[in-house]
Amino acid sequence: MNIVVCVKQVPDPETPPSSFKIDSVANRVMPAAGVPPVISPFDEHAVEAALRIKDAKGAKVTVISMGKDLVMDVVKKPLSMGADELILLQDEAFEGGDSFTTAYALSMAIKKTGQYDLILCGRQAADWDVGQVGLGIAELLGIPSVAPVKKVEALDGRVKVERVVPDGYEVIEVPMPAVVTISNELGEPRYATMKGIMAAARKKPTVWTSQDIGAEASKIGKAGSRIKLLKLFIPVREVKCVMAEGESIEEAAADLALKMRAAKII
Numbered sequence: 245m246n247i248v249v250c251v252k253q254v255p256d257p258e259t260p261p262s263s264f265k266i267d268s269v270a271n272r273v274m275p276a277a278g279v280p281p282v283i284s285p286f287d288e289h290a291v292e293a294a295l296r297i298k299d300a301k302g303a304k305v306t307v308i309s310m311g312k313d314l315v316m317d318v319v320k321k322p323l324s325m326g327a328d329e330l331i332l333l334q335d336e337a338f339e340g341g342d343s344f345t346t347a348y349a350l351s352m353a354i355k356k357t358g359q360y361d362l363i364l365c366g367r368q369a370a371d372w373d374v375g376q377v378g379l380g381i382a383e384l385l386g387i388p389s390v391a392p393v394k395k396v397e398a399l400d401g402r403v404k405v406e407r408v409v410p411d412g413y414e415v416i417e418v419p420m421p422a423v424v425t426i427s428n429e430l431g432e433p434r435y436a437t438m439k440g441i442m443a444a445a446r447k448k449p450t451v452w453t454s455q456d457i458g459a460e461a462s463k464i465g466k467a468g469s470r471i472k473l474l475k476l477f478i479p480v481r482e483v484k485c486v487m488a489e490g491e492s493i494e495e496a497a498a499d500l501a502l503k504m505r506a507a508k509i510i
């Protein structure tokens with residue numbers, strides 16, 4: 245069984261707000277000085293889901309990551325957890341893309357891997373939180389998808405999942421190949437072992453460019469992007485405090501009601 249896990253490197257979501265800076269002219273987030281990037285947390289859960297299937301049934305787990313300035317120690321983390329192969333999509337032509345171009349490039353890379361039974365993604369990436377790439381990959385490959393999921397089990401030619409819904413979960417079976425996006429309810433991802441870290445350090449990732457995956461230039465990067473980012477800014481929140489006054493609680497409550505009415509809150 246061949247499992248592909250899509251893993252994105254993102255700025256650390258635990259970055260202190262004071263270090264979060266944007267370049268509002270270039271409309272981009274500036275990397276926080278001294279805070280290394282991480283694998284998007286839901287993607288670590290997706291790696292864990294793949295490894296649980298590998299433990300139970302045996303499987304080859306291939307990780308694909310597309311990005312700029314990828315930090316090797318970061319993107320190699322799935323290998324140190326137990327994944328078998330790492331493919332990096334690196335090319336200037338991929339830059340400036342959106343959910344569609346990301347899904348397109350990943351789907352082309354997945355096709356190039358040859359055989360794929362199950363594709364696992366995070367439910368959403370921790371930086372832009374769009375939650376579209378996994379479903380986009382399924383659409384482009386013409387295969388079923390289920391999102392967001394807390395348990396995945398591989399059966400013969402089918403995958404059985406527990407899909408998270410507001411008041412519990414649904415049990416769904418879909419034929420493979422399929423895309424499943426993984427949520428944190430799956431449970432804690434495993435730690436990398438020392439042996440795994442050393443093996444990962446020795447493994448060389450495969451690097452593919454847009455040409456290697458046969459991507460059409462008009463469907464990747466800026467050229468293929470369907471989202472136009474008009475303005476990126478940090479919202480300014482103003483907090484004003486007005487005290488309710490009165491000799492008694494009743495008077496203060498009446499004063500509060502009048503002030504709320506004047507402010508058109510009630």
Ligand SMILES: Cc1cc2nc3c(=O)[nH]c(=O)nc-3n(C[C@H](O)[C@H](O)[C@H](O)COP(=O)(O)OP(=O)(O)OC[C@H]3O[C@@H](n4cnc5c(N)ncnc54)[C@H](O)[C@@H]3O)c2cc1C
Nearest residue numbers: 250251252310342343365366368369372373374375376377
């Ligand atoms: C408003 C806006 C502004 C943007 N600005 C910038 C910008 O300034 N600079 C910039 O570089 N990009 C920018 N992007 C693009 C953005 O980084 C994403 O590539 C794209 O929008 C996909 O959305 P997402 O990352 O939230 O993915 P989601 O759809 O939330 O991701 C779901 C899952 O898909 C997989 N996945 C997603 N991306 C990758 C990847 N690259 N490699 C492997 N797996 C992946 C992961 O499994 C992930 O958990 C912007 C997007 C938006 C919507």
